[in-house]
Amino acid sequence: PKAAPAAARDASRGVAVAEKERDDRLEADVVGVLVKNLPSGLQQSDLLQALRQDGFDGQIDYCSLPEVGRQAWLNFRRPHFAQELWRRWHRRRRFRHQELPLQVVASQLQGLEANLRSSSAQALEVRPVPFVALDALQAAQG
Numbered sequence: 001p002k003a004a005p006a007a008a009r010d011a012s013r014g015v016a017v018a019e020k021e022r023d024d025r026l027e028a029d030v031v032g033v034l035v036k037n038l039p040s041g042l043q044q045s046d047l048l049q050a051l052r053q054d055g056f057d058g059q060i061d062y063c064s065l066p067e068v069g070r071q072a073w074l075n076f077r078r079p080h081f082a083q084e085l086w087r088r089w090h091r092r093r094r095f096r097h098q099e100l101p102l103q104v105v106a107s108q109l110q111g112l113e114a115n116l117r118s119s120s121a122q123a124l125e126v127r128p129v130p131f132v133a134l135d136a137l138q139a140a141q142g
Contacts, residue, residue: 026086031076032062032107032115033085037100038070047072050095054088056081062115062132073107075115 026033038047044065051060051074062075076082090104109115116132 026079026083026104026106028083029079030082030106030110031079032110033074033076033082034071034105034107035074035085035089036071036103036105037098038065038072038102039095039098040070041097042070042095044072046095051085054085056085061112064115064119073109073115075107075109075112 035047042065044063047065048060048063051057051063056076059077059081060074061077063072065072074082074085076085086104089102091101093101109118112132
């Protein structure tokens with residue numbers, strides 16, 4: 001049998017890539033994400049600054065970037081902003097000295113309260129202390 005023309009092979013590959021991108025998008029109700037492949041040495045304050053620069057100022061109520069590891073847990077106030085972060089950062093190189101493209105995936109922890117419970121259970125192990133928006137913390141405490 002004849003080989004498929006190059007254009008047809010490329011078109012089918014493009015469809016497969018588009019389907020894969022649809023498959024790894026966040027579900028519509030996701031507010032908690034895990035950002036993987038962050039550069040080593042990135043500080044939590046640098047991550048928050050990058051998020052502010054990209055228009056997420058005031059939209060994140062929780063951020064934890066432990067000193068060890070190259071991933072951060074973020075919780076957004078609304079799912080729209082988690083989707084927007086995925087659109088802007090997933091499979092991209094956002095930081096200098098970044099070895100691999102970022103991966104933005106749904107976290108197992110969804111919502112501020114779940115993240116706070118997890119943080120308090122690991123309070124002695126998590127450094128630096130996670131960022132928590134003050135108004136969100138007050139609301140969670142009732």
